[in-house]
Amino acid sequence: MSAPPSAGAANNFAEPDAARILALARGVLHTEAEALLELAPKLGDAFVSAVRLMLATPGRVIVSGMGKSGHVARKMAATFASTGTPAYFVHPAEASHGDLGMITGSDVFLALSYSGEAEELLSILPVLRRRGTRVIALTGNLQSTLALEADVALDASVAREACPHNLAPTTSTTAALALGDALAVALLEARGFSPEDFALSHPGGALGRRLLTHVHDVMHAKADLPCVGPDSSLADAVLAISRGSLGMTVVCDPQDQVLGIFTDGDLRRAFAKQLDLQAVKVREVMTPTPKTIRADKLAVEAVALMEKHRINQLIVTNTQGALAGALNMHDLFKAKVV
Known part of the structure; x- marks a missing residue:
């Protein structure tokens, strides 16, 4: 059995030409853009219910997800927090080892899993339920365990990933990010969140200076x-x-x-x-x-x-x-x- 090539070994594949590189890149953008356009008609009563649930919570919005969904969840929590909806990210695996203490019955738990079967998320749902924490699922499978156990399930399904093998999370993560932005903007509008409020959350940046300096x-x-x-x-x-x-x-x-x-x-x-x-x-x-x-x-x-x-x-x-x-x-x- 031959050893794998070392990090310093020369690449053995043919370098793609410029036309091929650009065609692939444009294909990714077209695939993801089409998925977002297809996502819009799926919004309905469930989306409205999710927004109302997050508005009504006396606690915070806890966003969670594993792997790539976890990266999206971190960004989503940051967007919520900077636009007037108190939120933070909790890693579902860490939650099973003590971080569940950060979540109360007054919070809303927003769980991201494209398959809806992430074990780390499913394992903490019973504890959240006992505490009275409301759960919103953002998933690509409305028949999944996560979707069926949630109070509200948002459809984030896409026709295919932009990855040529239809494997790497690409289009699906873009769709999840966009849905998170849609939630944040809907909440922002409902709260009457103003540019001045936004600046107060960003006092150290250029935007804060522009909006806070008189x-x-x-x-x-x-x-x-x-x-x-x-x-x-x-x-x-x-x-x-x-x-x-x-x-x-x-x-x-x-x-x-x-x-x-x-x-x-x-x-x-x-x-x-x-x-x-x-x-x-x-x-x-x-x-x-x-x-x-x-x-x-x-x-x-x-x-x-x-x-x-x-x-x-x-x-x-x-x-x-x-x-x-x-x-x-x-x-x-x-x-x-x-």
């Missing part, structure tokens, strides 16, 4: 802003810009109502006209009625406004329209909102 978090406060009156000289405005290091000065009336903005760009245009710095009033060269934003708006709204009007500075006002602060694009980059 203008008042990144703006320069009024006390730190250069501000001149409309009758100030152009020279005074230049000095104000230099003191403020924001590339601009706000032009306000005595009640702090914003009348205009005088920027580095306005200054360059004034120099191009060879204007007298002492004689010219800032109201003659400022940009009147500048773009403003409220302090309670999201910082991403400030980004959109600045990009739309191609400006680098934005004045912040309060609810009465008075000056509250200002920010520039650098501030938004620094806050990692952009």
Whole structure:
């Protein structure tokens, strides 16, 4: 009997050509896409019952599965948890060795098994039943033991796997993932879960920053802003810009109502006209009625406004329209909102 080739041995198979590789890959995508389209009409009363059961539970949704179904179950639990449905994954084999203590009668147990005959799942069902835990099965066989023992059984069957031998879980795992997403979105909608709620579950990521960062978090406060009156000289405005290091000065009336903005760009245009710095009033060269934003708006709204009007500075006002602060694009980059 010959020994198997070592890890360093040369491959003995013919390398497939590019056309064959692409044909196989496209075939996989077509097979899985068709399976998802065929899955949609199967949704019915059982799906509605599953959603209602998960909504009504005072506990958590416990998701479980073996092998590839276990990997799908982990992702499913993570999706539930990040969209407003408290959930976590329990490995069915570990459950038989102590982890069943993590599951209570107030929880819902979502079991994934394409065959519906995974021994590790079936062995813990009697204990779950004694505790009063409700069970939802997600399976490819509605006549399986798991489906018949569950309170609700969801049909995740597919015509065939994308594997050319119809063996490796490919299409079936994609279908299970999609059904999990469908459950999560249905639950999200029923709970009135908002983008702000989503951000609170993701405070450390880019999405969290975009949805949780407000203008008042990144703006320069009024006390730190250069501000001149409309009758100030152009020279005074230049000095104000230099003191403020924001590339601009706000032009306000005595009640702090914003009348205009005088920027580095306005200054360059004034120099191009060879204007007298002492004689010219800032109201003659400022940009009147500048773009403003409220302090309670999201910082991403400030980004959109600045990009739309191609400006680098934005004045912040309060609810009465008075000056509250200002920010520039650098501030938004620094806050990692952009």
